Amino acid sequence: METLNLFVRSVFIDNMVFAFFFGMCSFIAVSKSVKTALGLGAAVTFVQTMTVPLNYLLNEYVLAPNALVEGVDLSFLTFIVFIAVIASFVQLVEMVVEKFSPSLYNQLGIFLPLIAVNCAIMGGSLFMQQKVTSGEIASLVDSIVYGLGSGLGWAIAIVMMAAIRERLQYSHIPAGLKGPGIAFIITGLMGIAFMIFSGIKL
Amino acid sequence: MSNLKNLTGPLSSNNPVIVQILGICSALAVTVKMEPAFVMGLSVMVVTAFSNLVMSLLRNGIPSRIRIIVQLVVIAALVIIVDQFLKAFVYDVSKQLSVYVGLIITNCIIMGRVEAYALGNKPWDSFLDGIGNGLGYATILLIVAFFRELFGSGTLFGMRIIPESWYIANGGFYSNVGIMLFPPMALIIVGVIIWVHRSFNKDLQEK
Numbered sequence: 001m002e003t004l005n006l007f008v009r010s011v012f013i014d015n016m017v018f019a020f021f022f023g024m025c026s027f028i029a030v031s032k033s034v035k036t037a038l039g040l041g042a043a044v045t046f047v048q049t050m051t052v053p054l055n056y057l058l059n060e061y062v063l064a065p066n067a068l069v070e071g072v073d074l075s076f077l078t079f080i081v082f083i084a085v086i087a088s089f090v091q092l093v094e095m096v097v098e099k100f101s102p103s104l105y106n107q108l109g110i111f112l113p114l115i116a117v118n119c120a121i122m123g124g125s126l127f128m129q130q131k132v133t134s135g136e137i138a139s140l141v142d143s144i145v146y147g148l149g150s151g152l153g154w155a156i157a158i159v160m161m162a163a164i165r166e167r168l169q170y171s172h173i174p175a176g177l178k179g180p181g182i183a184f185i186i187t188g189l190m191g192i193a194f195m196i197f198s199g200i201k202l
Numbered sequence: 203m204s205n206l207k208n209l210t211g212p213l214s215s216n217n218p219v220i221v222q223i224l225g226i227c228s229a230l231a232v233t234v235k236m237e238p239a240f241v242m243g244l245s246v247m248v249v250t251a252f253s254n255l256v257m258s259l260l261r262n263g264i265p266s267r268i269r270i271i272v273q274l275v276v277i278a279a280l281v282i283i284v285d286q287f288l289k290a291f292v293y294d295v296s297k298q299l300s301v302y303v304g305l306i307i308t309n310c311i312i313m314g315r316v317e318a319y320a321l322g323n324k325p326w327d328s329f330l331d332g333i334g335n336g337l338g339y340a341t342i343l344l345i346v347a348f349f350r351e352l353f354g355s356g357t358l359f360g361m362r363i364i365p366e367s368w369y370i371a372n373g374g375f376y377s378n379v380g381i382m383l384f385p386p387m388a389l390i391i392v393g394v395i396i397w398v399h400r401s402f403n404k405d406l407q408e409k
Contacts, residue, residue: 084274087270118308126305174397180396181400185389191389192381
């Protein structure tokens, strides 16, 4: 039950985009068509599900106080270790996909390297670390669930956004608001809509 | 003179947040109050300036295939320094900023400026470019935080602006606009800032 609760929380209530603004850069830039949004959403979900547990293990067995050597606290290295894991994992995925599935590689193309600097991925790992401190994530399974949930939440958000923006082509928007301006306001309104999920507890 | 342009361009006509749409990720969540917004803006400015400077100095020695990872290492090292500094001197603000200090690493402004500017220009110009973009980022953060703190809590930098006696609880007519404190309002305020800015700069409008 706890695990299910964590999953629902990370998809809807603590949604990466609407509650924390993570991954906004690619969220605004790549949400122009549903097809590309789906591709990027799937890629982010995959990378998130893999890097959060990886970073969880590193956090638990290397970085935490007294984890590696008694009396040594390496937690100041968190940022550099997490970003190195993420960047090298993305590089690895890129090489594997290129080798085994060239068609998927062509579809994802430029998105894969972009994921390395997507704040949602780094943010997911940093929040995981916070949740470990607060006791919400207590095992490897929890961290996988959290990674999957937060990645899915981001993917749902960008696909919905792309669907709305496709329809927007037919509407009259004031000249100054066209493009990013209206995208921000829509995201804000969607965020308000997502606030109805707050307080749900399973 | 061209140096001056590096510094002033990003403030308005080439602003990283509202024109290039970069670095929004870590920007908006820290704008509930002016104080964390100010500290965040300052931290990003320091990191952008020095990562530009370091990468510009190293630009001829790095093979282009591994440049992304080198950039990340340089930026992450700078962010760790900033984080330790904040923890040592302004602990309360550092607690409020929580994970967002770490997210400076993945702030698109920093990577973007290093890629687009520092790798092809001299150190001093790159340094100024970093300062300029950091200032542009901080400006937007402070504008958003101004509205959110003034209407959301009636204070600025923690000082009371709207008198206590106006509040309904004290027999007045006023109450805080609670929704200003919620995340979606930050997005809507940025949307409106973009609208106002583009109404004055017609060349930026999209067809």
